[in-house]
Amino acid sequence: MNSIMDKLYNAVEEKGVVCVGLDTAFEYIPQHISEGRSVEDAIVKFNKDIIDATIDVAACFKVQIAYYEALGMKGMMAYKKTLEYLREKEAIIIADIKRGDIAATAKMYAKAHFEGDFEADFITLSPYMGMDSVEPYLPYITTGKKGIFSLVRTSNKGAEDIEYLDTASGDKVYHVVGDRLMDMGKEYVADCGYHPLGGVIGCTHVEEGKALRKRFSNMFFLIPGYGAQGGKAEDVAMYLNNGNGGVVNSSRGILLAYKKDGREKEYALCAREEAIRMRDEIRKAVADLK
Numbered sequence: 047m048n049s050i051m052d053k054l055y056n057a058v059e060e061k062g063v064v065c066v067g068l069d070t071a072f073e074y075i076p077q078h079i080s081e082g083r084s085v086e087d088a089i090v091k092f093n094k095d096i097i098d099a100t101i102d103v104a105a106c107f108k109v110q111i112a113y114y115e116a117l118g119m120k121g122m123m124a125y126k127k128t129l130e131y132l133r134e135k136e137a138i139i140i141a142d143i144k145r146g147d148i149a150a151t152a153k154m155y156a157k158a159h160f161e162g163d164f165e166a167d168f169i170t171l172s173p174y175m176g177m178d179s180v181e182p183y184l185p186y187i188t189t190g191k192k193g194i195f196s197l198v199r200t201s202n203k204g205a206e207d208i209e210y211l212d213t214a215s216g217d218k219v220y221h222v223v224g225d226r227l228m229d230m231g232k233e234y235v236a237d238c239g240y241h242p243l244g245g246v247i248g249c250t251h252v253e254e255g256k257a258l259r260k261r262f263s264n265m266f267f268l269i270p271g272y273g274a275q276g277g278k279a280e281d282v283a284m285y286l287n288n289g290n291g292g293v294v295n296s297s298r299g300i301l302l303a304y305k306k307d308g309r310e311k312e313y314a315l316c317a318r319e320e321a322i323r324m325r326d327e328i329r330k331a332v333a334d335l336k
């Protein structure tokens with residue numbers, strides 16, 4: 047069986063590491079698109095254009111649910127239609143929902159985002175309620191069709207507040223989280239060598255890149271922080287294994303690429319150019335590491 051991890055691994059081999067972040071704030075949409083359309087239609091039109099323009103150069107798409115939830119029902123309709131379109135195009139979908147709750151509730155989140163209107167291939171989780179808050183997702187993971195990305199070491203400054211705390215063993219809290227995921231994931235390692243309990247590892251603290259890659263050798267990384275948050279291709283290259291083993295998200299950097307040269311009418315083409323530039327820059331950084 048071609049599991050979701052094998053699909054993601056193969057997509058990276060074929061298309062590179064770029065994960066296009068559909069964090070579509072309504073104000074990002076150029077006026078000629080939003081004018082005369084409902085909020086829902088404008089978001090869907092913008093997202094479809096970005097998807098069409100980047101699908102052959104993106105390993106996957108990450109849809110950040112907050113941007114849609116913030117708009118109420120019309121936002122959630124746009125979210126549903128965006129996921130439907132991605133599925134129609136056979137794109138790999140990461141739903142960035144960052145859930146974390148007791149097992150009974152987590153079971154409902156799993157159903158909500160691995161089935162039905164909001165079905166995605168991967169979802170993001172916050173593991174801070176412990177591994178019993180992650181276990182309810184396993185029935186979906188055992189099918190080989192679904193996976194998760196749990197926060198491990200995030201890209202924000204506040205990562206230092208809790209994730210960086212020292213534990214009695216000398217490890218940081220984020221090491222312990224990663225170890226637990228590695229332990230839980232070992233039963234599910236796919237043919238490509240990675241298991242579907244991936245980790246979110248921001249690329250804004252470069253000094254740890256190599257160490258994390260070594261310690262969590264068969265954990266697939268979702269790497270945010272490139273571009274708008276200051277992460278560089280040289281940093282990202284260290285979080286990868288020969289250019290695979292992770293996908294690198296860029297949201298604002300891709301969606302707002304048109305603003306740099308005031309090319310509003312060409313927003314989709316600008317997104318494509320930026321995704322290609324990013325892909326090639328990271329490929330070069332990986333090659334330079336060797």
Ligand SMILES: O=C(O)c1cc(=O)[nH]c(=O)n1[C@@H]1O[C@H](COP(=O)(O)O)[C@@H](O)[C@H]1O
Nearest residue numbers: 110200201202246248270274275296297298
């Ligand atoms: O889980 C995430 O995706 C995530 C984790 C993290 O540590 N940092 C982080 O920025 N993110 C997400 O990655 C995206 C980054 O967006 P840009 O900074 O615009 O590229 C947003 O959707 C964030 O919610």
